Amino acid sequence: MTAALIMDPNPTALKPTDLISTAARYIMEHRYRSLPVVDEEGCYMGMFGVNCLLRLVLPRAAIMEHGLDNVSFIHETLADLHDRLREVEDEPVTICMHVEVETVPPDNPLVDTLLLLYRTKTSIPVMEPDTCKLLGMISYWDVGQNILSA
Amino acid sequence: MHPVHEAQVIFGIDPTLYAGVLFVLTYVLIITERMNRAIISLSAACLMILGGVLTQQAAFEGVDFNTLGLLTGMMVIVGITRNSGVFQYLAIWSAKKVNADPWGILVMLVVVTAVLSALLDNVTTVLLIAPVTLLITDALKISAYPYLFAEIFASNIGGTATLIGDPPNIMIGSAVGLSFNDFLFNLAPITLVLVPLTMIPIYLIWGRRLEAAPKYREKVMAYQEQHAITDTRLLKQSLFVIALVLVGFTLGHEYHLQPATVAMSGAALLLVLNNFPLNSEEQSKTVHKTFCEVEWTTLFFFIGLFIVVYGLETTGLLKMLAHWVIELTGGDLAVTAIAIMWVSAVASAVVDNIPFVATMIPLIENMTETFGGTEQLMPIWWSLALGSCLGGNGSLVGASANLIVAGFAERAGQPIRFLPFMLAAFPLMLMSILVSSVYLYLRYL
Numbered sequence: 001m002t003a004a005l006i007m008d009p010n011p012t013a014l015k016p017t018d019l020i021s022t023a024a025r026y027i028m029e030h031r032y033r034s035l036p037v038v039d040e041e042g043c044y045m046g047m048f049g050v051n052c053l054l055r056l057v058l059p060r061a062a063i064m065e066h067g068l069d070n071v072s073f074i075h076e077t078l079a080d081l082h083d084r085l086r087e088v089e090d091e092p093v094t095i096c097m098h099v100e101v102e103t104v105p106p107d108n109p110l111v112d113t114l115l116l117l118y119r120t121k122t123s124i125p126v127m128e129p130d131t132c133k134l135l136g137m138i139s140y141w142d143v144g145q146n147i148l149s150a
Numbered sequence: 151m152h153p154v155h156e157a158q159v160i161f162g163i164d165p166t167l168y169a170g171v172l173f174v175l176t177y178v179l180i181i182t183e184r185m186n187r188a189i190i191s192l193s194a195a196c197l198m199i200l201g202g203v204l205t206q207q208a209a210f211e212g213v214d215f216n217t218l219g220l221l222t223g224m225m226v227i228v229g230i231t232r233n234s235g236v237f238q239y240l241a242i243w244s245a246k247k248v249n250a251d252p253w254g255i256l257v258m259l260v261v262v263t264a265v266l267s268a269l270l271d272n273v274t275t276v277l278l279i280a281p282v283t284l285l286i287t288d289a290l291k292i293s294a295y296p297y298l299f300a301e302i303f304a305s306n307i308g309g310t311a312t313l314i315g316d317p318p319n320i321m322i323g324s325a326v327g328l329s330f331n332d333f334l335f336n337l338a339p340i341t342l343v344l345v346p347l348t349m350i351p352i353y354l355i356w357g358r359r360l361e362a363a364p365k366y367r368e369k370v371m372a373y374q375e376q377h378a379i380t381d382t383r384l385l386k387q388s389l390f391v392i393a394l395v396l397v398g399f400t401l402g403h404e405y406h407l408q409p410a411t412v413a414m415s416g417a418a419l420l421l422v423l424n425n426f427p428l429n430s431e432e433q434s435k436t437v438h439k440t441f442c443e444v445e446w447t448t449l450f451f452f453i454g455l456f457i458v459v460y461g462l463e464t465t466g467l468l469k470m471l472a473h474w475v476i477e478l479t480g481g482d483l484a485v486t487a488i489a490i491m492w493v494s495a496v497a498s499a500v501v502d503n504i505p506f507v508a509t510m511i512p513l514i515e516n517m518t519e520t521f522g523g524t525e526q527l528m529p530i531w532w533s534l535a536l537g538s539c540l541g542g543n544g545s546l547v548g549a550s551a552n553l554i555v556a557g558f559a560e561r562a563g564q565p566i567r568f569l570p571f572m573l574a575a576f577p578l579m580l581m582s583i584l585v586s587s588v589y590l591y592l593r594y595l
Contacts, residue, residue: 061285064561068281070235073242073377080369 003113004106006146007126007136013038014048014093021089024053036125036134037097044125044134046097051122056088056096057081103127106135113138166465169203173462173509181501188447191454191505198461212460213453216324217317219410221271221452222444224314226417227395228274229443230424231388235380237266237278242375245286250367252290252360256297257349259283263301264308264345268315268338269396272305272551273445280558289369294564296356298555299571303348303543303578305551310539311341313399313409317448318498318507318538320409325511326524326531329403330396336532340589344540344582351578384424391420455508463512472516483521484595487533488587490514494537495583499544499576507538529594536586544579545572 012030014023014037027035027050034049055063058081062068088095103125104113117124123139176194180187198204204212244262248254259279266275279301287294309316313323313333323333349357379385398412421440425433462468479485490510497506514530521527542549546556546568559566 059285060288060562061281064281064284064558066277066281066558067561068238068285070238070378070380071285072380073238073374074285075372075374076369 001110002106003104003108003110003124003126003138004135006110006113006142007106007138008142009136011036011134011137013134015039016045016092016094018093019089020056020085020091020093020096023048023093024085024089027053033139034098034122036123036137037093038134042134043132044103044127045094045132046099047101047122047125048093048097049122052093052096052098053085057085059084101125104138105129114143117143163201165203166467168201169198169462169465170467172197172201172203173458173467176458177501177505180505186447187502188450188454191451191458193454195454195457195461198458203461204457204464208464209457209460212463213456214321214324216408216410217320217456218449218452219408220314220320220324220413221317222449223410223413223415223417224271225444226440227388227391227413227420228270229440230384230420231392232274232278232443233381234385234388235378236385236388237275238282238378239375240266241279241282241286242373242378245370246373246375250286250290250362250370252292252362253353253357255286255290255370256300256352256357256360259297260300260304260345260349263304264311264341267305267308267551268311268341269392271314272309272316272549273554275308276301276305276551276554276558280555284558284562286370288562290362290366292360292362293356294559294562295566296352296360298559298564298566299356299574300349300352302549302552302555302575303352304345306539306542306549307341307344307348307582309551310344310536311338314413316539316542317452318503319535321504321507321511322531322535323409325515326527328531330399330409331403333535334400337535340536340586343589344585347585348578348582351581355574387420387423391416391423394419452504455505459505459508459512462509468509468513469516472513475513476517476520481520483526483529484591486517486521487529487590487595490530491533491537491587491590492583494534495541495544495579498538498541499548499579503538503542503549507534510534510538529590532594533590536590537583540579540582540586543582544576546575548579
């Protein structure tokens, strides 16, 4: 059993030119955790999801490396957070996408792929070896469905 | 002065040549930053022993355990204390005290940074103050650059004021046997002049244009600093121990208590207080976490460096260099002291000041006879301390704290570039050295 057997070969993807506002609305409407960002040639660029949106609404000083680990002294309203999101909503998704997401080749062993999914807690892109081409995505739901129907 | 050991270097190479080349190579590698500095100094130390310049026993004699103990003790104390949130509390409290006025906040953060840098180490201070600075400037919708620039200066100037403020002072204090009070009475007065003096150009360049809309200032005023304190019990314990340690530093010298003993005792006491209510498993976790806060890279860098410099010293090369310096300055104490301050300042702006000071200490010790005794050398020690600590302000690579701040600025999308920083910082640093030279001349020469 390999990763290719449980992946979704036609995943929904964002374009690098998609605006954060558009992507945010789409993610919220369809309740996605994260979506791959893929260019016109089908080349995988990174992942954009709810975590990116959280990053955009939180104070930068809190999310940066060695930043503030306690921000309980800040009392902001939902409107304040929306203001922070509004400042970047016309920017492309590429300014916030995660590029260091772990990927797997299609022939990656199933258990190893599941362990990666368990550890990274995010959908895993399946990539064509030695190229940047995205072959599919593996999400919790794909895995769950496949295991239950086995 | 350290005893000289008989060196038997491999392949019959002249020990002075071997140690000299090894020392220069170590310096070059440290400057180029191609490899971690702890790896460089430890490797060089091993080569000093394997090459036959030093025996293992002699190498251990060269390690200044007082410096290491003081550094480690303070690292443990700060590592535990920082978890209480007291540093963030101070920064937010000070910002609110000036009604979130942008220039007022800059002044207050400079004062907080300078005071904390004098009492703790500079790197920890900026690690804790810089994120709060970015949070406040973000909320005020103003550039963080002037604030971070001013904090770099404040941390290096503040660190100059005390024995424990900056590693060069720790090394000098330990080598010469100077007390916390010696540094406080001799260096703190000039830092009290330098901090406000540095603020003048910062005000003229940036400060007078700093403005924030009232609605953004209200955001900062809405911060509830008391919520920054995450552990009141830990805060009380930490402040109690820090107060005890400071009393130990000020009074300990009279009772022959070395600074390392005071710092390590404080660290041990804080560990006891912090872990007392925990079960053994929780204690293991907490102690492990605390010891992870210790900057082992810095400590191993020091160990290696002490051995390399000691190896060089045993060959007599530093004595020769000392005589050369004295010849160059005509044996005049005033000229020598001022020259050492300026050379230290310029060197510390471009080279790590720790290896520089480690080399200068034995070199200056070799001048004792020429100038008529230990007491007569004091102006030179103050010169070295002022030059090496303040010189760190000259460039972005001048001090570890500068690089930490630059890292924060980069991550916040407001990078501090090497050249623009140096164009403003180097003349400011020279100004501080000029003022320090006048102070030194009027007070000691």
